[in-house]
Amino acid sequence: MAKRVKSSALFLVAGAFALLAIALVAGRYISVFSASVVADQEKWGQFGDYFGGILNPILSFFAFLAVLYTLHEQKRSGEESVREGRLFHLLSSNVEILRSMEIRQIESGTLKVYEGALASDFIWLALNQDHLERAIGTSDAEKLSFARRGIRQVKTIFWPAISCYFDSVASIVTYVSEQKAGRDFDLFALTTLKSQMTVRSRSLLFYIMLDSEHLCKFIPVLMAVGFWEDATEDNLAGHRYELYAAAAVFHQA
Structure with missing residues (x-):
């Protein structure tokens, strides 16, 4: 327009x-001459x-x-x-990868299968309850330490099952950020990506990016479009800016 x-x-x-x-x-x-006909x-x-x-x-x-x-x-x-054609191709591929994601767990002697978004939701609950909850009331540096230790532990166990999906999400974020096509394009692309992900998947993405030197720098881009505004289940939701600042300092050291 x-x-x-x-x-x-x-x-x-x-x-x-x-x-x-x-x-x-x-x-x-x-x-100079005349106006008469x-x-x-x-x-x-x-x-x-x-x-x-x-x-x-x-x-x-x-x-x-x-x-x-x-x-x-x-x-x-x-x-x-x-x-835009490349963006839609990336978004479409991302949905297909999500559908193929699967985690198998033995719970109380019974095999439980978590497919698609439920797989990343399951991992998020493990991270939030087993690690982030313990960081409540600590300093920003300690919160970051709990978060990085937690995300690395769940990645050790589950990363082979979810790596393709979150690598795909990261590639979309990287692509949009590096295009420098203006706020309208960024807002459209990242809002579309947001709509494709569950709240828990997006919460898990924050800590995956926080632990990555390459992806950490893109966190402000996602914050600017309200990517995690509704992700209030996170025990450290009120400390995202402080966690990002601490992680940025850590990665630069």
Whole structure:
């Protein structure tokens, strides 16, 4: 919408300049010669030669600029189509990977199978209850230590089953961040990704990113679009900014 408004404004400005040029040329002729209509065809011919000789280069220049602008817009539109096509491909692949995710657990002598989003939800509950809950009331550095120790422990056990999915999510976040296509694209892409994930999957993603030097730097990008605003089940939900700041310092050390 904003691009259409910008294009319309540019065409209006160009049209105004063209009309102003015509008015100035005609005004100059009238001021030097006469404003009265004459029946002499030769005079009209002279006026036409004068008018065309001055205006034609000006109008041709505006036409040339219009062609360049059109080519630029076509190129940009093509780049946007390619960017969006790749995004939709990544999002579609991510959904398919999620559907194939599976964890098998023996609980009370019975085999339990967690498929799809339920698998990551199961891991999140283990992390939150067994590790993050113990970090309540500690310092920011200690909270980070509990979180990193917890995520590494659950990754040791479950990572082979969930790595493809969370690597896929990370690739989408990385792709969107590195495109630098503007807030509208970031908001659309990351909001779509958010809608594909459960709250618990997104909570687990935060701690996976927190533990990764490469992914940690993208946490503010997700925070800016409210990626974890509804993830209140997290025992450390109120300390995400402090955890990110502590992790950023840790990774830089």
